[in-house]
Amino acid sequence: MKRYDIHKIFEVDDDAVLTPEEISEMLGFHIESVRRWCRSGKLDCYSFGGKYVILGSEFKAFMERSRKKAM
Incomplete structure (x- = not known):
């Protein structure tokens, strides 16, 4: 099992400037999951000719929003 x-x-x-491929490697998720987050607006990104790019600040904001809070 790969550790992150x-x-x-x-x-x-x-x-x-990150690509979906880089984010999928960092998180251990399939690249299509990252693209789906981009398409749905869950992960803020820019789209140029069908290619997505994500700013580091947007990626970190996405990670913060995804964080589970202790109950």
Whole structure:
């Protein structure tokens, strides 16, 4: 089982331009899941000719929104 360092995710520069492929590798999710998040608006991104790019700041905001709070 591959282990992911969650702290590295939050070290992504706010101005970094990420692809769905890079995000899928960082999170361990299938690339189509990341594309679905983009299409649905769950993950804010830019679309150029059917290709998605995500700013580092938007990726970190997505991760914060996805965080489960302790009850």
